[in-house]
Amino acid sequence: MPQFPLPPGSTLGILGGGQLGRMLALAAARLGFDVAVLERDADSPAGRVAAHCIVGAYADPAALAQLAALANVVTYEFENVPAEAVLTLQSLGVVVAPGPEALAVAQDRVAEKQFLNASGAPTVAFASAASAEQAVAVAAEMGPPVLMKTRREGYDGKGQRWVEHAPDAAAAFKALGGVPVILEAPADFVRELSIIAARGRDGATAIYPLAENHHEGGILRRSLAPATVSPALADQAERIAARILQGLDYVGVVGIELFEMRDGRLLVNEIAPRVHNTGHWTQDGCEVDQFEQHIRAVAGWPLGPTAAHHRVEMLNLLGDEADAWPRLAHEPETRLHLYGKRDAKPGRKMGHVNKLKPL
Amino acid sequence: MPQFPLPPGSTLGILGGGQLGRMLALAAARLGFDVAVLERDADSPAGRVAAHCIVGAYADPAALAQLAALANVVTYEFENVPAEAVLTLQSLGVVVAPGPEALAVAQDRVAEKQFLNASGAPTVAFASAASAEQAVAVAAEMGPPVLMKTRREGYDGKGQRWVEHAPDAAAAFKALGGVPVILEAPADFVRELSIIAARGRDGATAIYPLAENHHEGGILRRSLAPATVSPALADQAERIAARILQGLDYVGVVGIELFEMRDGRLLVNEIAPRVHNTGHWTQDGCEVDQFEQHIRAVAGWPLGPTAAHHRVEMLNLLGDEADAWPRLAHEPETRLHLYGKRDAKPGRKMGHVNKLKPL
Numbered sequence: 001m002p003q004f005p006l007p008p009g010s011t012l013g014i015l016g017g018g019q020l021g022r023m024l025a026l027a028a029a030r031l032g033f034d035v036a037v038l039e040r041d042a043d044s045p046a047g048r049v050a051a052h053c054i055v056g057a058y059a060d061p062a063a064l065a066q067l068a069a070l071a072n073v074v075t076y077e078f079e080n081v082p083a084e085a086v087l088t089l090q091s092l093g094v095v096v097a098p099g100p101e102a103l104a105v106a107q108d109r110v111a112e113k114q115f116l117n118a119s120g121a122p123t124v125a126f127a128s129a130a131s132a133e134q135a136v137a138v139a140a141e142m143g144p145p146v147l148m149k150t151r152r153e154g155y156d157g158k159g160q161r162w163v164e165h166a167p168d169a170a171a172a173f174k175a176l177g178g179v180p181v182i183l184e185a186p187a188d189f190v191r192e193l194s195i196i197a198a199r200g201r202d203g204a205t206a207i208y209p210l211a212e213n214h215h216e217g218g219i220l221r222r223s224l225a226p227a228t229v230s231p232a233l234a235d236q237a238e239r240i241a242a243r244i245l246q247g248l249d250y251v252g253v254v255g256i257e258l259f260e261m262r263d264g265r266l267l268v269n270e271i272a273p274r275v276h277n278t279g280h281w282t283q284d285g286c287e288v289d290q291f292e293q294h295i296r297a298v299a300g301w302p303l304g305p306t307a308a309h310h311r312v313e314m315l316n317l318l319g320d321e322a323d324a325w326p327r328l329a330h331e332p333e334t335r336l337h338l339y340g341k342r343d344a345k346p347g348r349k350m351g352h353v354n355k356l357k358p359l
Numbered sequence: 360m361p362q363f364p365l366p367p368g369s370t371l372g373i374l375g376g377g378q379l380g381r382m383l384a385l386a387a388a389r390l391g392f393d394v395a396v397l398e399r400d401a402d403s404p405a406g407r408v409a410a411h412c413i414v415g416a417y418a419d420p421a422a423l424a425q426l427a428a429l430a431n432v433v434t435y436e437f438e439n440v441p442a443e444a445v446l447t448l449q450s451l452g453v454v455v456a457p458g459p460e461a462l463a464v465a466q467d468r469v470a471e472k473q474f475l476n477a478s479g480a481p482t483v484a485f486a487s488a489a490s491a492e493q494a495v496a497v498a499a500e501m502g503p504p505v506l507m508k509t510r511r512e513g514y515d516g517k518g519q520r521w522v523e524h525a526p527d528a529a530a531a532f533k534a535l536g537g538v539p540v541i542l543e544a545p546a547d548f549v550r551e552l553s554i555i556a557a558r559g560r561d562g563a564t565a566i567y568p569l570a571e572n573h574h575e576g577g578i579l580r581r582s583l584a585p586a587t588v589s590p591a592l593a594d595q596a597e598r599i600a601a602r603i604l605q606g607l608d609y610v611g612v613v614g615i616e617l618f619e620m621r622d623g624r625l626l627v628n629e630i631a632p633r634v635h636n637t638g639h640w641t642q643d644g645c646e647v648d649q650f651e652q653h654i655r656a657v658a659g660w661p662l663g664p665t666a667a668h669h670r671v672e673m674l675n676l677l678g679d680e681a682d683a684w685p686r687l688a689h690e691p692e693t694r695l696h697l698y699g700k701r702d703a704k705p706g707r708k709m710g711h712v713n714k715l716k717p718l
Contacts, residue, residue, distance in 0.1 A: 008681070008699070008710075009701065025408075026385050026388055026408075029381070029385055029407075029408045030696055032684075032697025032699050033699070034699065048388075048393055048410035049384075049385075049388045049408050049410070050408075284646070287643070287694065287715065288694075304691065305691045309668065309669075310668075322391075325366070325367055325391075326364055326660075329364070329660050329661050329663075332663065335647075337390075338390055338391025339391060340367070340391050340392070340393060342368065356646065
């Protein structure tokens with residue numbers, strides 16, 4: 001078992017080789033850690049900045065054994081890490097953070113909302129269904145419109161359908177693959193906000209200012225942070241974050257998506273047990289960004305400060321929008337972050353910019 | 360030949376695998392570049408964060424051919440890159456930046472001072488000697504005390520001796536290895552300052568605020584930046600930097616060490632054609648740090664802003680001073696940068712901290 005705080009020179013494992021893994025690896029390197037990435041793709045954004053790259057599936061026992069031989073603390077960039085991968089790593093003496101409870105909750109939208117409500121973090125009304133018939137009955141009982149989502153998997157707006165009339169729930173259920181689903185009441189929100197929060201191994205927490213987020217087609221386009229909010233709203237968000245962190249005995253950074261309702265209440269939309277796209281603003285707006293904060297937490301280091309020193313507008317660069325880099329590089333207020341992805345498919349997150357403004 | 364500006368996804372080559380190479384590689388990764396490091400040590404600080412690591416001597420033709428096959432723009436972390444390595448790379452179609460003129464000047468203390476004086480950048484009085492007898496004669500003519508340094512090599516105070524009496528110059532010459540030397544008049548300075556400056560491929564320049572530096576035993580211990588200086592002194596330093604950049608048709612970041620004399624004049628002590636230890640404060644004090652600035656310059660990108668948003672005290676962590684990381688990680692105003700070096704020999708630069716203060 002590793003000793004905490006994990007000393008510099010140790011190797012940290014990361015499951016997943018995408019942009020979040022890459023930015024985690026860069027933050028770990030600044031603190032003197034080596035990084036081992038486990039990723040299916042031999043040429044990944046994170047693998048190219050890591051000391052070690054193990055090519056394999058997350059659940060591949062040989063790959064996990066290789067990772068465990070290099071790193072006795074492992075984290076991930078992606079909440080759909082198979083539970084058996086975590087169990088295998090734990091059986092090899094590896095500490096995985098955030099822990100299996102956080103992963104289990106984040107992988108099942110029903111378990112997630114049950115956990116949230118039980119923790120005093122309110123959500124929209126919801127119900128589950130495991131068949132087309134049940135989906136129709138539940139939709140009728142809730143009263144449409146309802147949003148149907150697969151209980152597991154799905155991100156960036158994939159794996160979900162609006163049901164406008166209860167009988168349509170049968171077709172929606174089939175269109176989503178006939179897998180167990182959650183039905184959610186619509187959230188009549190005025191804004192989408194998010195809060196990035198961290199908890200250390202000692203139980204200390206560090207919470208960043210709120211971000212205001214704008215999605216298009218289910219994909220985050222833009223975050224503004226610190227968001228303009230009343231102290232009462234900020235308090236409410238921080239209380240929710242603290243309950244979630246404590247309820248999961250959490251270690252690491254969590255991204256919590258919130259709906260600001262017309263009546264001033266905050267509902268939790270979803271939680272991501274990892275660094276989060278709506279926290280990228282912290283790279284240029286805060287002294288310790290979400291990536292270093294996550295590394296500090298999982299390595300058992302003290303958490304760092306979360307105050308903002310700049311206001312930031314974060315814009316995702318999707319697909320060929322990243323081709324604008326020559327223009328963006330000319331803007332003095334714009335900090336450019338590019339992920340080293342080879343293939344600019346439409347809608348693919350290729351990079352982001354943080355546009356700085358005075359606080 | 361590469362096309363400029365070099366697009367993200369290209370591979371940049373770095374000669375040298377130490378901490379400067381590591382921090383350059385991390386900055387390159389943020390902009391979406393891949394990095395290939397050429398370094399004698401298979402397990403180097405920079406190699407561990409680079410996509411490619413070629414193990415070999417700088418002048419090894421096979422290693423240089425490998426590097427040229429990966430990267431058509433190459434830079435370095437170290438001014439004592441052999442001239443033949445640069446010629447070999449150029450013959451393979453590689454653009455090396457900063458260019459060979461800058462390297463030639465930086466590798467020979469006599470050529471350096473001749474260039475500086477010819478460019479209107481004043482230095483202490485100096486003369487060269489190639490034999491013990493000549494050294495004695497020159498020392499007598501200049502009037503001791505004089506500082507004798509090898510013309511080539513030597514850093515962090517190595518390769519130099521004070522000569523208090525002219526006849527002692529013979530012994531000093533022998534102690535320095537019997538190689539060509541420079542003799543320098545003492546600089547009666549009140550402060551050591553430095554200025555980090557950059558020049559792009561388009562000839563644009565970007566100059567950071569001055570740093571005030573404190574050395575012990577020839578090794579930098581501490582920089583304070585932006586240094587408290589009069590506007591006239593800042594102007595004088597910027598004019599010197601601009602002359603040096605233009606005189607060398609420079610591309611990249613240069614570190615210029617200055618003596619502030621009692622009479623208010625600035626003399627140039629030496630120039631380093633690379634990112635510089637006295638510029639580490641820019642990592643946490645400026646929006647675009649010296650590492651990103653250097654990558655921007657060599658990649659033919661526009662230069663970024665150089666204004667400070669924090670005052671910074673940079674402290675080098677030498678040898679086992681880096682063992683203080685658990686305490687340093689607790690200080691909210693302290694940003695920790697560790698280099699991933701395996702072996703904390705006394706005096707070895709293992710990391711640095713930037714302590715932030717309001718401007």
